[in-house]
Amino acid sequence: MKFNTRKFGEIDIPDDKIIAMPLGLPGFQGRNRFVLLERKETRPFCWYQSVDDPNLALVIMNPFLFHADYAVDIEPAIKEMEWKGDSLDKMSVYVVLTFHNEGPYRITANLIGPIIINTRKCQAVQLIIHDSPYSHQHPVMAHYKTASQPENAVGR
């Protein structure tokens, strides 16, 4: 399927790579189809591009790369989406990143709204986690302090 995107121009994605979010994505009503674009230049960050809206793209990533102890119960996703019986290794956890104006050291991740993608069904859902010990603005680059980086730019 061919569609337009603001960031990548017109792209052509096989239909079986289009991810449906039947329950929607909060804030983006009516934009329920996405594709996951992994580019070498932006690894480990992935683009989550809307099929329905060229201007809508999020950056998501595997949370375990910066928070090895992060734990998320995906049982509610399996229940809501009726994924019972699907193999767990077809389900991937991603978190949505916010890029702040202060620069790349200020990237944060929303750990209370992970997106669970079922690659077998080509479906996804954003979980909304109540009573979570995690933050919706968890610093992603906190471990990347270098000599050239000002002290006060870390994880604020």
Added chain:
Amino acid sequence: MLVLTRKIGEKIKIGEEITVRILEVSKGTVRIGIEAPQDVKIYRYEIYEKILEENLKASKGAFSDIEEAASLWRQKEDKE
């Protein structure tokens, strides 16, 4: 907005399938029980709003930084 008064144990019906019951009231806190079909999503308003707002913020991010951030990330990986 519809405003109505209920006593403890009383219920409100919303449409055919949703029932809200007042379970307990104490010191400014109300405990409510909600019966609804499984496909009706029920969230505490402020948590849903927080995620919605963060999604909107994320969609307007300073994406020009993405390649720089990715390259910082890979430099770190290479050192390890």
